[in-house]
Amino acid sequence: MGGGRPRDTGVEERVVAVAREMLREGGYARFAVDQVADRAGVAKTTVYRRWPSRDHLVVAAVATFLDDVAIEETGDLRADLVRIAAAIAAGLGQPGIRLLVSELIAAGARQPDLAASVYQLWARRRAASLDLFAAAVGQGEQADDVDPGLILDQIIGAVYYRALITGDPVDDDYLKRLVSAALAGAGVSSGGLA
Amino acid sequence: MGGGRPRDTGVEERVVAVAREMLREGGYARFAVDQVADRAGVAKTTVYRRWPSRDHLVVAAVATFLDDVAIEETGDLRADLVRIAAAIAAGLGQPGIRLLVSELIAAGARQPDLAASVYQLWARRRAASLDLFAAAVGQGEQADDVDPGLILDQIIGAVYYRALITGDPVDDDYLKRLVSAALAGAGVSSGGLA
Amino acid sequence: MGGGRPRDTGVEERVVAVAREMLREGGYARFAVDQVADRAGVAKTTVYRRWPSRDHLVVAAVATFLDDVAIEETGDLRADLVRIAAAIAAGLGQPGIRLLVSELIAAGARQPDLAASVYQLWARRRAASLDLFAAAVGQGEQADDVDPGLILDQIIGAVYYRALITGDPVDDDYLKRLVSAALAGAGVSSGGLA
Amino acid sequence: MGGGRPRDTGVEERVVAVAREMLREGGYARFAVDQVADRAGVAKTTVYRRWPSRDHLVVAAVATFLDDVAIEETGDLRADLVRIAAAIAAGLGQPGIRLLVSELIAAGARQPDLAASVYQLWARRRAASLDLFAAAVGQGEQADDVDPGLILDQIIGAVYYRALITGDPVDDDYLKRLVSAALAGAGVSSGGLA
DNA sequence: AGCTAACCGAGACGGTACGTCGAGTCTTTCC
DNA sequence: GGAAAGACTCGACGTACCGTCTCGGTTAGCT
Structure with missing residues (x-):
């Protein structure tokens, strides 16, 4: 029952940051997981390991920019x-x-x-x-x-x-x-x- | 300056009817223009001639079943x-x-x-x-x-x-x-x- | 059995001229009957009445510019x-x-x-x-x-x-x-x- | 620098085989990428990943049956x-x-x-x-x-x-x-x- | 030190639908 | 009956994303 490699905690932040950015730029329609992963320098698999669908990621991203107000x-x-x-x-x-x-x-x-x-x-x-x-x-x-x-x-x-x-x-x-x-x-x- | 072949008015009705049906069956997600055209016995191009996008057609279809209430x-x-x-x-x-x-x-x-x-x-x-x-x-x-x-x-x-x-x-x-x-x-x- | 409207003999020339022009511009691939008719100010039907297919029209058009050499x-x-x-x-x-x-x-x-x-x-x-x-x-x-x-x-x-x-x-x-x-x-x- | 999922080499063969078959049956005109993919049990996208256009695929297919002679x-x-x-x-x-x-x-x-x-x-x-x-x-x-x-x-x-x-x-x-x-x-x- | 397990990048894959293009036919009105 | 206008059918194209999968390679903790 060994541990296995721990998750790179930086990934969450980077991905969400990029996701936020992309939402601002192109809105929901042009928000493509492929591109988010790309820009974040992360594999698509890694994204899907954390957020089971595009929608989940979007919600997570939006959550972070409602905090500001x-x-x-x-x-x-x-x-x-x-x-x-x-x-x-x-x-x-x-x-x-x-x-x-x-x-x-x-x-x-x-x-x-x-x-x-x-x-x-x-x-x-x-x-x-x-x-x-x-x-x-x-x-x-x-x-x-x-x-x-x-x-x-x-x-x-x-x-x-x-x-x-x-x-x-x-x-x-x-x-x-x-x-x-x-x-x-x-x-x-x-x-x-x- | 003759008119050209007049639009087959039956098309509007048939297509919208099918569209309505499909919305009821599968909701927005499974609503495919291809299938609508198919079921209505109409070419896809004919659909696109009237409704420039999937969304337009959906809206038109919904419009007809709000009348009932x-x-x-x-x-x-x-x-x-x-x-x-x-x-x-x-x-x-x-x-x-x-x-x-x-x-x-x-x-x-x-x-x-x-x-x-x-x-x-x-x-x-x-x-x-x-x-x-x-x-x-x-x-x-x-x-x-x-x-x-x-x-x-x-x-x-x-x-x-x-x-x-x-x-x-x-x-x-x-x-x-x-x-x-x-x-x-x-x-x-x-x-x-x- | 009256005569009916006689063919406009200018049509042949105009259409072929336009066809030739379009062949020069865009080659065979971008040669569309629709456009030829449009540019020649002629209905597509009229084109098809004389040349039974796109290929026929193309051949007719090419025939006229091999004469030059x-x-x-x-x-x-x-x-x-x-x-x-x-x-x-x-x-x-x-x-x-x-x-x-x-x-x-x-x-x-x-x-x-x-x-x-x-x-x-x-x-x-x-x-x-x-x-x-x-x-x-x-x-x-x-x-x-x-x-x-x-x-x-x-x-x-x-x-x-x-x-x-x-x-x-x-x-x-x-x-x-x-x-x-x-x-x-x-x-x-x-x-x-x- | 990892490789990524390796290409399924069976795809090439199957697709080309089907393509060849279809060329024999219907010639160039009735050769449709959609159908080739279908018959080969392969997604159309997979076909286009290897052969960027219909023509490319046709050429590839022909190449294999010139070998016979x-x-x-x-x-x-x-x-x-x-x-x-x-x-x-x-x-x-x-x-x-x-x-x-x-x-x-x-x-x-x-x-x-x-x-x-x-x-x-x-x-x-x-x-x-x-x-x-x-x-x-x-x-x-x-x-x-x-x-x-x-x-x-x-x-x-x-x-x-x-x-x-x-x-x-x-x-x-x-x-x-x-x-x-x-x-x-x-x-x-x-x-x-x- | 070695084993094992989870993570990561890369990228192929199946699938689904989209919107577009063009050919050729059909239907109407006007002349 | 010719001509213009334009609607219609049909068939295929190439594209875009999604979510899954299969690799090779890395990075820990447990034994």
């Missing part, structure tokens, strides 16, 4: 929500990102074992957003019995819906009305904005 | 909205449909000239939903200054969001709370449901 | 033969012509009804060459009982053979030796050359 | 030459072979990198023919200073020329006269035949 809270719940929604809308405004997001969703739908990983991608950001509400409670800006998740769904959901599915524009005015309506629906006292 | 209005706005949302949720609950929807979105994101057609797919259903609000106004159930589109975005958007992106469950209880919150946020009098 | 006789049989052989060799030296010639041969082999027309293409030039011998007889330069056809076969045949089949070079020195041998074999008095 | 030398140069020429003429008399030969020539003219291979096809047979002369020298049947290549060109060239280009018949009588003329032209003593 930071969410700053200013204490003003309404404003923070608008800002977050705007950031998402801005992202989805870029064709490349829009494509990537939809391909990720599709990947999750194609391969059940990927679904969880894909959901996880957005979970982190969602968790960060939910923190805003906790903070707001502390400041008495918000009643205790509201359902932050529901509010977020209404806001973020609407943004994705318009950007990906209906194709309707998502401008600042819309976002303000959206956030206001969602907060009002939950009975949150209309802070400073009205 | 009828929306019945009972007069009770809240209940109707819940029902619609539930229908959507139920659809997205099926892996095949979930995949198809996400592939369609991706197709729209890939090829700009397809985007409009894809948006159009959902537009019809959205329009039908919006009619509910007009009807409700007539019955005095609803104030005149609310923005039905915004309310729909919050509801439908949330459903898509959970089903496709976060993977969270969309049960009846959730839907009721969702619809209530959205209506409340718009200042619609909370009809019978509390 | 003139054969001048100086009275010196040996020199004339060398010059003719050299002209052929020069032509076959150009890849385009080499391809064209071989495609013509192939066309003849493919379609029996074309074979005659293709043979005819070279027949004219061969006839002209044979005249040289008749002239030489008049001048007493040549015996009466030789078979000019055989001599020509030996010379021209060798040139085609090397150019098309073996790929061996056909230079001036070779040609001189070739012609000398052929004439000697027929017992023709070795004129000035040796 | 054996040339027997009886010691009588003149008779041997006649026999060889007759064999060639007989081959070219079959429409299928005539077509194949001309398509090969055309393939060579189309793709420069194929030219060499095509020339090579005939080179072997030519070499065998040239051996006859060497043998004849040993027997004193032939002078030492003649150019066997030139003689062969005149004979074989004439045969190809008539069969492929002028379409004139190539019968036994013609061949005898041809060989005699060629040998006489080179100053070879006219053995038994006059």
Whole structure:
């Protein structure tokens, strides 16, 4: 039961880095495992040893560049929500990102074992957003019995819906009305904005 | 300046019919233009003359089977909205449909000239939903200054969001709370449901 | 049984002219009936009404530009033969012509009804060459009982053979030796050359 | 620097064998790479990895069945030459072979990198023919200073020329006269035949 | 020190579908 | 009935990726 040669840990990083790069350049469509391996100076076999399919690799790569986006809270719940929604809308405004997001969703739908990983991608950001509400409670800006998740769904959901599915524009005015309506629906006292 | 041989209008129908069938059978992944043409008794070139790519054909095929879904209005706005949302949720609950929807979105994101057609797919259903609000106004159930589109975005958007992106469950209880919150946020009098 | 619309006699010329042009530009491979018709401002149907296949059209087109080559006789049989052989060799030296010639041969082999027309293409030039011998007889330069056809076969045949089949070079020195041998074999008095 | 998976040498053989078979059955026109791959139980991509185009494969296949033809030398140069020429003429008399030969020539003219291979096809047979002369020298049947290549060109060239280009018949009588003329032209003593 | 096991690069392989090209036929309208 | 226009069938082409496999060679840990 000897050990065998240990994995070269540098491989993961190099491959994912290249994968990320290629996603940025050509999007999902022109993302070919062959080329990733090539550019990373790695054999295709080695790639497949770690990520069982192209989709798995893509998800892994995307996971690393969602980390960057930071969410700053200013204490003003309404404003923070608008800002977050705007950031998402801005992202989805870029064709490349829009494509990537939809391909990720599709990947999750194609391969059940990927679904969880894909959901996880957005979970982190969602968790960060939910923190805003906790903070707001502390400041008495918000009643205790509201359902932050529901509010977020209404806001973020609407943004994705318009950007990906209906194709309707998502401008600042819309976002303000959206956030206001969602907060009002939950009975949150209309802070400073009205 | 004679016209030339007129297009065989039967081709459109036959091909789309076959395409629809194949989508039902094998989903997006196993949808091959070659086979569609074959089964429809048509040359592949003839298919490509009308639909410049596989994606175009898929979109066209899907367009025809969204027509089936009828929306019945009972007069009770809240209940109707819940029902619609539930229908959507139920659809997205099926892996095949979930995949198809996400592939369609991706197709729209890939090829700009397809985007409009894809948006159009959902537009019809959205329009039908919006009619509910007009009807409700007539019955005095609803104030005149609310923005039905915004309310729909919050509801439908949330459903898509959970089903496709976060993977969270969309049960009846959730839907009721969702619809209530959205209506409340718009200042619609909370009809019978509390 | 009225007459119907008479054929537009300009069509033949225009089409053949365009065909010739296209052969010069792109050779046999890129010669597409569709394009010929297009450029000639003629319907494809019209082309096919006159020439039953692509090959037929090509042969017809080539026939018109073999007319150009003139054969001048100086009275010196040996020199004339060398010059003719050299002209052929020069032509076959150009890849385009080499391809064209071989495609013509192939066309003849493919379609029996074309074979005659293709043979005819070279027949004219061969006839002209044979005249040289008749002239030489008049001048007493040549015996009466030789078979000019055989001599020509030996010379021209060798040139085609090397150019098309073996790929061996056909230079001036070779040609001189070739012609000398052929004439000697027929017992023709070795004129000035040796 | 590792090798990678070694090529399955069986593939070459199987594919070429099938290709040869298909050439015999349907000639050049009905030779489809798709089918060759299929019948050989090989993926089309594997075929294209070795032979970059249909033409390349055809040439390779033909190369293997030119090997069969054996040339027997009886010691009588003149008779041997006649026999060889007759064999060639007989081959070219079959429409299928005539077509194949001309398509090969055309393939060579189309793709420069194929030219060499095509020339090579005939080179072997030519070499065998040239051996006859060497043998004849040993027997004193032939002078030492003649150019066997030139003689062969005149004979074989004439045969190809008539069969492929002028379409004139190539019968036994013609061949005898041809060989005699060629040998006489080179100053070879006219053995038994006059 | 030797054995064994896992890793790695390289690259062949089967498979599936794509979109394209061109030939030749058919159908319509106009003259 | 000729001609223009263009839709249609048919057949094959060469390409692109995917994911699997089979090599030779390396790099550990265990005995």
